[in-house]
Amino acid sequence: MKTTSGQWPLWEVFLRSRNGLHHQHVGSVHAVDAEMAVANARDVYTRRGEGVSIWVVPSAAIVASDPGEKGELFEPALDKVYRHPTFYEIPDGVANI
Amino acid sequence: MYSQALDERDGVADEAVNAAFEQRVAAEEKVEANDRMPAAYRKTLIRQISQHAHSEIIGMQPEGNWITRAPSLRRKAILLAKVQDEAGHGLYLYAAAETLGVSREELVDQLLAGTAKYSSIFNYPTLTWADMGAIGWLVDGAAIMNQIPLCRCSYGPYARAMMRICKEESFHQRQGFEIMVTLSRGTEAQRAMAQDALNRWWWPSLMMFGPHDSESTHSDTSMRWKIKRFSNDELRQKFVDVTVPQADFLGLAVPDPDLRYDDATGHYVFGEPDWSEFKAVLRGEGPCNAQRLAHRRRAHDDGAWVREAAQAHAAKQQAEQVA
Ligand SMILES: [Fe+2]
Ligand SMILES: [Fe+2]
Numbered sequence: 575m576k577t578t579s580g581q582w583p584l585w586e587v588f589l590r591s592r593n594g595l596h597h598q599h600v601g602s603v604h605a606v607d608a609e610m611a612v613a614n615a616r617d618v619y620t621r622r623g624e625g626v627s628i629w630v631v632p633s634a635a636i637v638a639s640d641p642g643e644k645g646e647l648f649e650p651a652l653d654k655v656y657r658h659p660t661f662y663e664i665p666d667g668v669a670n671i
Numbered sequence: 672m673y674s675q676a677l678d679e680r681d682g683v684a685d686e687a688v689n690a691a692f693e694q695r696v697a698a699e700e701k702v703e704a705n706d707r708m709p710a711a712y713r714k715t716l717i718r719q720i721s722q723h724a725h726s727e728i729i730g731m732q733p734e735g736n737w738i739t740r741a742p743s744l745r746r747k748a749i750l751l752a753k754v755q756d757e758a759g760h761g762l763y764l765y766a767a768a769e770t771l772g773v774s775r776e777e778l779v780d781q782l783l784a785g786t787a788k789y790s791s792i793f794n795y796p797t798l799t800w801a802d803m804g805a806i807g808w809l810v811d812g813a814a815i816m817n818q819i820p821l822c823r824c825s826y827g828p829y830a831r832a833m834m835r836i837c838k839e840e841s842f843h844q845r846q847g848f849e850i851m852v853t854l855s856r857g858t859e860a861q862r863a864m865a866q867d868a869l870n871r872w873w874w875p876s877l878m879m880f881g882p883h884d885s886e887s888t889h890s891d892t893s894m895r896w897k898i899k900r901f902s903n904d905e906l907r908q909k910f911v912d913v914t915v916p917q918a919d920f921l922g923l924a925v926p927d928p929d930l931r932y933d934d935a936t937g938h939y940v941f942g943e944p945d946w947s948e949f950k951a952v953l954r955g956e957g958p959c960n961a962q963r964l965a966h967r968r969r970a971h972d973d974g975a976w977v978r979e980a981a982q983a984h985a986a987k988q989q990a991e992q993v994a
Binding site: 580581582584600601602603604606607610617618621622638640641642 | 703705706707752755756759762763766767769774775776831832835839978981982984985988989
């Protein structure tokens with residue numbers, strides 16, 4: 575028995591479920607090149623018309639924020655409640671605002 | 672996924688980190704690929720997700736056995752699509768396991784080497800066409816019971832893979848039940864074939880839920896970590912409760928002399944599966960263990976030249992682009 579040799583690169587798969595919507599991450603596939611990655615993504619993730627467009631991106635090309643820096647990155651936004659319309663009180667009787 | 676780098680920190684028994692983790696999970700917060708997590712949580716998930724993936728892959732064989740002998744073109748197309756889905760399930764799950772920092776190759780090698788476990792049910796033979804009905808109805812039915820709670824698993828990538836899988840399983844169960852309906856309304860010989868399939872698949876299906884809660888080793892931690900939501904016995908009971916009325920509808924007899932409906936509890940009381948058989952199958956002594964692995968190895972080896980050719984082609988294309 576031969577074991578597996580030579581890892582095929584990993585690709586992240588994004589699908590647009592229909593026009594008008596963003597592509598969304600759905601999972602990953604292994605493939606030797608971009609063309610095969612699209613073909614594999616089609617077979618694995620769109621067997622029931624889940625997509626009208628596929629993006630594949632080499633997983634190694636994705637730069638992710640560090641979950642350890644979640645606080646530094648995202649907490650500053652939490653205390654700026656005045657960025658939300660609900661922060662403001664509009665007197666009764668004022669319409670269309 | 673984009674999380675190949677293993678979190679070095681979780682080798683350290685960092686109690687503060689572990690405590691924070693337990694709190695987050697208890698509060699039903701999801702854990703994502705690059706988040707810090709206890710090494711034991713990572714290990715448990717890799718084991719469970721990869722065993723699950725292997726089960727989907729090996730699970731193609733019992734039904735693959737009947738694709739060329741399906742009784743009509745309609746049935747053949749359906750069975751082919753079902754087996755193809757199982758391949759897809761395996762791939763979703765391997766992808767989810769890879770987010771935990773293990774490579775696909777490692778996992779596949781474990782399966783081929785015979786060191787990884789997969790569901791005991793796939794080590795039983797498929798002797799007649801009725802087995803395609805019984806498998807869809809009972810085996811996929813039991814799988815659905817097990818899998819629906821996993822859609823709420825604390826580990827995000829696993830939960831999302833399970834949601835995708837659960838959407839597809841309902842077709843699997845219905846096509847199986849449809850086969851059972853057709854056979855049970857058919858000739859005497861067809862009815863007998865359906866009954867025989869139920870007789871052979873009933874107990875192995877109940878065993879799919881695993882040993883009794885009292886014997887189940889990893890259960891408590893998995894519950895606390897929200898990987899598991901219901902105990903083995905709870906899920907088995909649920910399965911019996913929904914499946915027995917379906918057997919009644921088919922006019923088939925569940926092969927359990929102790930089976931009766933208990934008015935007081937509103938549940939069925941049922942007999943004890945043969946746990947020595949269950950353990951033997953897990954040890955590799957089931958009727959088809961050797962055959963299943965041998966087939967998987969052969970398929971893997973037969974595909975080697977395709978993998979090598981694809982790689983050589985890609986390397987050549989790349990070299991030409993550079994030149
Ligand atoms: Fe499946
Ligand atoms: Fe299935």
